[in-house]
Amino acid sequence: MEQQTNYKTVVFGGGCFWCVESCFNMLKGVVSAVSGYSGGTTENPTYEEVCTGTTNHAEVVKITYDPSQISYSQLMEVFFFLHDPTQLNRQGEDVGTQYRSVIFYQSPEELEEALEAISVSKNSGRWQGDYVTELAPFSVFYPAETYHQGYYHVNPNTPYCSAVVGPKIQKFKTYFGEKNYLKEQG
Incomplete structure (x- = not known):
């Protein structure tokens, strides 16, 4: 098995992780997008615990990507397309701190790039x-x-996927398909 040492990861939350994970897994250069939790104080939280809002965790996606195929700034472009960064602790009807808009940076360079992406x-x-x-x-x-x-x-x-996730994915596919960001369907 070929070892890949050039892969990088990014972790961020933009509302329900079902929407975010699905879209990122369609991008060229993304090795994997995994739903999870970050930013809180409870170790190994469950979904039920995170939903109470008492863990301080956000629903996030950890993306492993190949920077020779997709850049951090392109990932940030997708991130800001997929959710409304002006909604505090919510995305649409999903309300609570677990749905907050958050970027977990892993270096001073990533922080600088995240600030640039916001701009x-x-x-x-x-x-x-x-x-x-x-x-x-x-x-x-x-x-x-x-x-x-x-x-x-x-x-x-x-019902949630039909009403919320599906339409978001269709908008994503149209916009980023035209930009040639999507993996070949096969």
Whole structure:
């Protein structure tokens, strides 16, 4: 098996991880996107605990990517397309600190790049209002339960997926397909 040492990771939250994970797994250069939790104080939290809002964790996605195929700034472009960074502790009808907009940076360079991505997104005019995206140093990532991984792919017809995830994925595919960011369908 060929060892890849040039892969990097990024961890961020932009609302429900089902939406975010599904889209990122479609991008060229993304090796994996894994749903999970980060930013809180509870070790090995469960979904039920995170949903109470008492763990301080956010629903996040940990993305492993090949920087020779997709850049951090391109990942940030997708991140700011997929969620509204002006909504505090919510995305649409999903309300709570676990749905906050957050970028967990892993180096001073990533922090600088995240600040630049926020500036680019603000200047795009896509979102109106003050950005509330939290920038926090990364400490630990806890993978979500197995049934959350690839949730939309397995459950596209559930009411939430049909009403929320599916339409978001279609907008994503149209926009980023035209930019040639998507993996070949096969």
